[in-house]
Amino acid sequence: MTTQYRLPCPCGSFVLVDPRQAGQTVRCECGRTLDVPTMRAIGELEPVVLAQDAARHPLVWGVRQRVLLAGWVLVLASVGTLLYFWLLTKPESPARFFAPERIQRGTERLTLVETFMLWERLQQEALARQHPDLAEYAKALLAYRIRMGVTSVFLAIGVLTLLGALFIPKPSAPSDSGRGENPPRDRDDDSGA
Numbered sequence: 704m705t706t707q708y709r710l711p712c713p714c715g716s717f718v719l720v721d722p723r724q725a726g727q728t729v730r731c732e733c734g735r736t737l738d739v740p741t742m743r744a745i746g747e748l749e750p751v752v753l754a755q756d757a758a759r760h761p762l763v764w765g766v767r768q769r770v771l772l773a774g775w776v777l778v779l780a781s782v783g784t785l786l787y788f789w790l791l792t793k794p795e796s797p798a799r800f801f802a803p804e805r806i807q808r809g810t811e812r813l814t815l816v817e818t819f820m821l822w823e824r825l826q827q828e829a830l831a832r833q834h835p836d837l838a839e840y841a842k843a844l845l846a847y848r849i850r851m852g853v854t855s856v857f858l859a860i861g862v863l864t865l866l867g868a869l870f871i872p873k874p875s876a877p878s879d880s881g882r883g884e885n886p887p888r889d890r891d892d893d894s895g896a
Contacts, residue, residue, distance in 0.1 A: 705721075705752070706722075706750050706751070706752055707719045707720060707721050707750070707751050708720050708721075708722075708745055708746075708748035708749065708750055708751065709748060709749045709750075709751055710729070710737055710739060710740075710748060712731040712733060712735055712737055713735065714731060714732075714733040714735065716731060716732055716733065718730075718731050718732075718737060719751060720739050720745070720748075722742060722745055724739045725739055725740065725741050725742045725745050726739060726740075726741055726742075727739050765873075766871055767868055767871040767872075767873060770864060770867065770868040770871060771865065771868045773864055774861050774862070774864035774865035774867075774868055775861070775865065776861075777857055777858070777860055777861025777864060778858060778861035778862060778865065779861075780857070780861075781854050781855075781857045781858035781861055782858065784854045784857075785851065785854050785855065785858065788847065788850050788851055788854060789851070792847060792850070793847055794840055794843035794844050794847055795840075796840065
């Protein structure tokens with residue numbers, strides 16, 4: 704609860720003042736300049752308890768908050784999806800079809816010319832015919848890379864949205880006019896008295 708005090712004016716109306724305005728001058732609706740008492744003397748004025756600013760001005764989400772929410776949702780959803788794809792759906796390599804120990808033992812006994820001839824034969828025969836599991840693995844790997852790429856794009860969009868929200872100006876504070884409050888004025892401003 705915010706406490707303000709009623710500062711009487713000779714015209715019969717009151718000006719609501721805040722303790723932070725102690726020692727300053729305020730202007731009444733009639734145009735008179737009134738001196739706000741010091742902190743000690745302001746407590747002798749009639750207090751007026753006002754509801755919280757939140758009750759007078761309900762919290763409303765502005766454009767900036769909405770953009771930030773959208774950015775965070777995109778970032779968190781993308782990170783979760785990336786982790787899911789990376790940890791649970793990455794296709795396994797069909798290395799079980801190639802026994803590295805057997806290939807290594809066989810090639811260690813070959814001469815340089817025999818190794819070259821074996822390579823030529825493999826290029827013409829074995830590599831031309833792809834094992835069905837290798838083709839399936841290649842398709843699964845391509846699909847995995849596409850999913851990771853698309854999710855990474857959404858992650859980048861989310862991060863750019865968050866960065867873009869930082870450039871949206873914050874809304875200005877609501878105007879206090881019409882509540883009986885007057886902005887503080889310097890003591891030198893006595894043009895209305």
